[in-house]
């Protein structure tokens with residue numbers, strides 16, 4: 598299967614039509630660029646939905662993965678694995694959290710957090726304290742529990758009955774959250790920046806108040822950093838901008854640099870809740886994925902790397918704010934570091950399609966928010982290339 602046409606034809610027959618894919622079959626990547634079967638080159642401002650944060654074909658990452666694949670690929674969690682332990686130690690040292698559970702995806706990380714919160718509350722307070730408050734327009738995954746947690750109707754459609762006990766409140770509205778908290782509440786779970794929800798940055802003061810509220814009521818404060826953790830915002834974890842310490846944090850996407858790897862981290866206080874036999878994963882913390890994770894940590898847990906993320910984020914914001922003066926349909930530029938949302942007053946589907954034709958990969962959330970999640974190693978030159986392509990398209994947009 599060497600040509601796009603053939604791949605498209607067969608794919609149309611053998612896959613569930615779950616994904617609306619662009620007409621490209623990617624075969625190779627190098628830094629911020631992807632190449633397809635037809636020899637076309639794309640500037641990747643999505644990095645596989647915020648996953649390939651070190652860019653494509655990173656030599657140190659490829660080498661570590663190859664070396665580990667030759668040495669040992671899988672043994673299950675019946676045994677210790679040196680790379681897994683090393684990565685867990687590195688993560689707990691970098692985060693203000695003490696315990697790690699490894700899994701393979703974001704949804705699984707959030708599942709672990711949901712199970713932890715419910716079990717902690719049951720053991721300490723007995724039955725009935727199982728409600729979890731999440732935000733409207735949030736996204737927490739595609740498993741049944743995380744679909745129930747998600748605050749968007751479109752992901753729930755057709756899957757009822759969902760898991761009970763999830764309450765959604767408007768993002769950023771502290772009074773609504775206060776009203777929703779009862780003796781039945783065991784956790785508040787939120788994304789510090791709502792990614793799929795349209796790149797909505799929650800104010801630091803809001804996060805600080807949620808922190809306080811959760812501490813007062815012994816409610817677990819769970820931050821879903823699956824999209825914005827691991828350096829994406831210019832700090833290792835996005836909640837650090839608010840100077841808070843959550844009780845639980847979930848990670849995935851960028852954590853394995855392209856390999857499937859997720860994690861749920863929590864404070865020491867909750868360590869015994871997930872006792873032996875209460876939770877688990879066959880693949881979770883696979884040594885190959887963890888070797889990749891160690892390379893990612895080597896790079897992103899570094900001050901000058903994070904400074905670069907901040908700098909490139911500021912450059913992108915400055916360019917779009919500049920364009921907003923010329924193009925009236927640009928309403929707002931938002932985000933932090935290298936998660937950028939450009940809110941338009943027009944639908945962005947057409948703009949994204951035209952960008953694809955011109956060899957630029959971006960996407961669209963909430964109908965009218967142009968979203969960018971470039972590799973964190975993006976250069977000034979590549980930012981300018983993206984700006985040139987988009988401003989060209991904007992000229993023809995009304």
Ligand SMILES: *Cc1c(COP(=O)(O)O)cnc(C)c1O
Nearest residue numbers: 702703704736737738792823824
């Ligand atoms: C992507 C994402 C998830 C789900 O991760 P999967 O690896 O697709 O299961 C959960 N929460 C947030 C904030 C995400 O961006």
